[in-house]
Amino acid sequence: MHFRNVTREAVSRLNDRPETSAGLSVKMSEYLARYRPRLRFGFVLKALLWLVLPTLASSAFARELLTFDGSLKEQFTPLSKSRLEAWSPDEAKINNIAPMPRGRAVRVTAPAGGGFVTNADVVAVEWNKVESLGLWLHRSAAEAKEHPTVELEVRLIEADRKAYFWRRIEIAHVGWQKLLLPLDWFVWSDGRIPCWDNVKYIGFRLRDEGAFTLDTIWTEQASDARTEFVPTDLLARVAFPKQLFHGAEDKPVETNSLRTLETRDVQLLTNAKSLDLERLAAHCGMIAKQVREELPFLTEPRSGSQLIIFEESAEYRRFITRHARQLKVLVNVPDTPGFTFQGVSSSFWDAELGTLRPVFAHEFLHGYLSRTTRFPCHGEWLHEGLATYFQLKFHPQANLDQLVRDGLSSPKKHVTLKELCNGQHISLTQYWQAGTLCQMLLTEPNYRSKLATLFQRLEGASSTDLGPHLEAAWQTDWEMLTADWRAFCERQFPKK
Ligand SMILES: [Zn+2]
Numbered sequence: 001m002h003f004r005n006v007t008r009e010a011v012s013r014l015n016d017r018p019e020t021s022a023g024l025s026v027k028m029s030e031y032l033a034r035y036r037p038r039l040r041f042g043f044v045l046k047a048l049l050w051l052v053l054p055t056l057a058s059s060a061f062a063r064e065l066l067t068f069d070g071s072l073k074e075q076f077t078p079l080s081k082s083r084l085e086a087w088s089p090d091e092a093k094i095n096n097i098a099p100m101p102r103g104r105a106v107r108v109t110a111p112a113g114g115g116f117v118t119n120a121d122v123v124a125v126e127w128n129k130v131e132s133l134g135l136w137l138h139r140s141a142a143e144a145k146e147h148p149t150v151e152l153e154v155r156l157i158e159a160d161r162k163a164y165f166w167r168r169i170e171i172a173h174v175g176w177q178k179l180l181l182p183l184d185w186f187v188w189s190d191g192r193i194p195c196w197d198n199v200k201y202i203g204f205r206l207r208d209e210g211a212f213t214l215d216t217i218w219t220e221q222a223s224d225a226r227t228e229f230v231p232t233d234l235l236a237r238v239a240f241p242k243q244l245f246h247g248a249e250d251k252p253v254e255t256n257s258l259r260t261l262e263t264r265d266v267q268l269l270t271n272a273k274s275l276d277l278e279r280l281a282a283h284c285g286m287i288a289k290q291v292r293e294e295l296p297f298l299t300e301p302r303s304g305s306q307l308i309i310f311e312e313s314a315e316y317r318r319f320i321t322r323h324a325r326q327l328k329v330l331v332n333v334p335d336t337p338g339f340t341f342q343g344v345s346s347s348f349w350d351a352e353l354g355t356l357r358p359v360f361a362h363e364f365l366h367g368y369l370s371r372t373t374r375f376p377c378h379g380e381w382l383h384e385g386l387a388t389y390f391q392l393k394f395h396p397q398a399n400l401d402q403l404v405r406d407g408l409s410s411p412k413k414h415v416t417l418k419e420l421c422n423g424q425h426i427s428l429t430q431y432w433q434a435g436t437l438c439q440m441l442l443t444e445p446n447y448r449s450k451l452a453t454l455f456q457r458l459e460g461a462s463s464t465d466l467g468p469h470l471e472a473a474w475q476t477d478w479e480m481l482t483a484d485w486r487a488f489c490e491r492q493f494p495k496k
Contacts, residue, residue, distance in 0.1 A: 065123060065125065065216070065217045065218045065219055066118070066122065066123060066202075066216065066217040066218075067104055067215075067216050068086070068087070068104045068105050068106045068214065068215070068216070069104040072084050072085075072086060072106060074119065075118060075119055075122050076106070076116040076117065076118055076119060076122075077116060077117050077118075077119055078108075078110075078114070078115075078116045079110065079113065079114050079115045079116060079117065079203075079205060080113060080114060081110060081111050081113075081114055082108060082109070082110035082114035082115055082116060083108070083109045083110065084106055084107070084108055084116055085106070085107045085109075086104065086105070086106065086107075087104060087105030087106060087107055087138075087213050087215070104215075105136075105138065105213050105214055105215040106213065106214050107211065107212070107213040108204065108206070108211060108212055108213070108214070109210075109211040110206050110209070110210070110211075111206070111209045112206060112207060112208050112209050113205065113206065113207075114205070114206050115152075115153075115203060115204040115205040115206050116203070116204055117155075117157065117201050117202070117203040117204075118201050118202045118203070119201075120200065120201075122201075123200075123201070123202055125199075125219055127156065127183070127196040127197070127199045127226075128196040128197060128225050128226050128227070129221060129222055129225055129226070130183055130219040130220065130221065130222055130226070131182065131183065131184075131219075131220045131221060131222035131223070131226075132180040132181055132182045132183060132219070132220040133154070133156075133180070133181045133183065133217065133218075133219055133220075134178065134179065134180045134181075134216075134217065134218045134219070134220060135154075135178075135179050135181075135214060135215070135216070135217045135218075136176055136177070136178055136179075136214065136215035136216055137169075137171065137173075137176070137177050137178075137179060137212055137213070137214060137215075138175065138176045138177075138212065138213035138214075138215065139171060139173060139174055139175070139211070139212055139213070140174070141174050143210065143211045143212070144172075144173070144174045146210075147208065147209060147210040147211070148172065149170060149171070149172045149208075150170075150171045150172075150206065150207075150208045150209075150210035150212065151168060151169070151170055151171070151206070151207035151208050152168070152169045152170075152171055152204060152205070152206055152207065152212065153166050153167070153168055153169070153203075153204070153205045153206075153207060154166065154167050154169060154181060154202070154203070154204060155201075155202070155203035155204070155205060156183075156186065156194075156199045156201075156202060156203075157199065157200065157201040157202070157203055158194055158195065158198040158199055158200065159198055159200040159201075160198075161201070162191065162192060162460075162461075162462035163188075163189050163191065163192040163193070163194040163195070163198075163374075163462055164189045164194050164199075164203070165183070165186035165187065165188065165189070165194050165196075165199070166186060166187050166189060167181050167185065167186045167187065167327075167328060168207075168328040168329070169181075171210070171212055176215075180220065183196075183222075183226060184226070184230045184231065184234055185230070185326055185327055185328075186327075187327050187328075187329055187342065188228070188342060188376050189462075190376065190378060191376075191423075191461070191462030191463040191464075192374045192375065192376070192459055192462040192463075193228055193343075193370065193374045193375065193376050194228065195228060195374070196226060196227070196228065202217065227302055227303075228343070229303075229306070229342075229343050229344075229371070230342070230344070232260070232262075232267050232269065232306055235269070235306060235308075235344060236258075236260075236269055238319070238322050238323055238326050239269060239308050239310075239319050239322075239323075239346075240258055240269075240271060241322075243257055243258045243271060257271045257273070257311075258270075258271050259271075259277055261277040261278065261281050262303075262304060263281045263284070263285060263304055264285070264288075264304060265281075265284050265285050265287075265288035265301075265304045265305070265368065266280075266281055266284040266285070266288075266304040266305055266306075266307055266364060266367075266368075267303065267304045267305065267306045267307070268280060268281055268284075268307050268308075268309070269306065269307070269308045269309075270308065270309040270310070270311075270349075271310060271311050271315075272309050272310065272311045272348070272349035273311065274349065274351065274354075274355075275309055275349055275355055276355040279355050279356070280307075280309075280355050280356070280360060283355075283356055283360075283361065283394070284304075284307070284361070284364045284368075286394070287361055287364060287365065287368070287390060287394055288368055290390060290393060290394075291365070291368060291369070291372070291386075291390060294442050295372075295442070295451070297451070297452040297455065298372040298373060298455075299372055299373075300372070301368070301371035301372055302371075303371075304368075304371075305343065305345065305364060305367030305368045305370065305371050306343065306344050306345060306367060307345045307346070307347075307360065307363060307364050307367060308344070308345070308346040308347075309346070309347055309348065309349060309360065310346065310347070310348040310349065311348070311349050312348060312349075313337070313348045315348065316337075316339075316346055316347060316348040317333050319346055320333050320334070320339055320341070320346065321333060323341065323342075323344065324341075327342065336359075336428070337350075337359045338359040338360070338362055338363035339363065340363050340366035340367055340370070340377045341377070342376070343367055343370035343371060343376070343377075344367070345363035345364060345366055345367040346363070347359050347360055347363055356395075358391055358394075358395035361390075361391050361394055361395060362387050362388070362391045365386065365387040365390050365391060366383055366387050369383060369386055369387070373455060373459070374459045375458070375459070375464060378425060379425040379426060380423050380424060380425060380426060380464050381420050381421045381423075381426055381430075381434040381437070381464065381466070382421075382434075382438070382458070382464040383464075384426055384430075384431055384434045384435075385431075385433075385434030385435050385437055385438035386438050388431045388432070388434060388435030388438070389435045389436075389438045389439050389442065392435065400432075400493065401493040401494070401496065403432055404432055404436060404489050404492075404493040405493055405495060407432055407433065408486060408489055408490070414430070414433055415430060415433070416478070416482070417433075417437065417466075417478055417481055417482050417485060418467060418478045420433055420434060420437070421437070421464070421465070421466035421467070422465050422466075422467070423463045423464045423465035423466075436485070436488070436489050436492070436493075437485055439488075439492070440484065440485055440488040441454075444484070444488065446474070447474060447484075450473045450474055453472075453473055454469055454473045457469045457472065457473060
């Protein structure tokens with residue numbers, strides 16, 4: 001990607017910024033060494049130092065978060081087979097690394113899966129007001145020689161530990177490295193979309209065997225309050241790097257080919273010349289209204305879901321790759337004409353199918369459900385079933401009766417509901433099953449009356465695996481549910 005013409009601020013929000021230690025302007029630990037050598041945490045310090053040293057620049061202290069002083073046991077819980085040690089300055093001198101952060105650090109040595117998590121009340125941060133998380137990371141030459149590249153995951157974990165934001169870090173350096181990790185590009189954990197308001201712990205988890213040393217962790221304040229969704233202006237830079245950035249220095253120019261439209265329900269972004277934006281937005285609005293009518297307990301989204309329509313299919317595929325790279329995750333570019341990831345939906349223009357292409361509705365539904373429920377779209381039964389059900393209301397499929405009857409006719413043509421609803425990715429050939437099951441849950445009174453409870457239970461469990469909730473929600477089991485579903489399908493999709 002080219003960032004030559006992107007403003008400094010944009011660069012900082014788009015990328016992790018590794019910097020050499022020479023770039024560090026003020027080190028909290030240096031002040032600590034001079035003034036209050038035994039204070040443990042930055043957020044306590046901040047208040048104290050404001051009293052003691054009112055003339056010092058506030059920025060130096062507003063940033064401090066965690067300095068690894070005091071008893072490691074009180075502050076951290078090691079993950080399995082992980083060894084935590086307080087960092088010893090002598091050791092660093094032996095390695096002749098200078099300049100160096102002189103704070104108190106923690107060294108972690110662990111196999112893959114090891115690391116540590118902060119204990120309760122160790123960090124108190126208003127994460128929705130943070131732009132980036134900063135940290136100092138150190139490796140000795142000996143550690144680097146033994147494990148040249150080590151992957152580490154930083155996790156910002158919710159209070160119930162069932163959902164978290166994460167970001168991958170590749171450690172391949174020797175000595176100290178300062179990293180700034182923009183929260184906009186943290187990834188949601190699978191089961192439930194995490195929420196910044198609920199983040200309570202910071203975790204570090206090694207993906208490979210290795211060792212690393214962490215010094216001070218701090219936060220950089222954001223100019224705007226954040227949500228769980230990446231702002232559309234940032235997303236646009238990833239989606240349309242060429243269109244947005246061939247202006248003069250530091251002045252992004254929006255070319256004529258790029259158009260946006262935001263309504264209550266949708267944020268559309270496109271370079272497709274023939275797409276009728278207003279018509280698509282109105283269509284999405286009607287779909288959203290239908291969802292709210294049938295699922296009245298869903299929360300109203302703070303902003304509409306993001307739907308990007310590219311002129312060319314190749315652009316759509318390139319975007320998925322770029323978006324994944326931005327998030328430092330591996331995503332297989334799908335064969336399907338639409339994709340939703342981290343609440344961002346994308347597809348591409350097809351002249352024959354026009355503005356009201358069914359896949360636009362389908363992906364919009366995934367985006368909208370990501371904002372009104374806490375279920376991320378990863379192709380499991382609930383997301384695909386609801387998207388299929390509502391899509392078919394607006395884009396009926398002529399041969400649906402036949403398809404359902406045929407699917408029911410033989411056990412080879414469908415999977416058991418237990419397998420379908422286990423919370424894992426389902427295949428395209430099972431969408432009719434998930435769609436008809438959701439149709440039953442939304443329309444049959446005895447199922448419908450407990451849907452709100454079911455959604456709450458699934459969110460609490462951080463998984464859409466239906467099995468554990470059948471008894472509690474509906475006093476039923478797989479056998480009875482399957483019998484009801486089969487009878488429902490036979491009524492709804494009769495033989496002609
Ligand atoms: Zn889908």
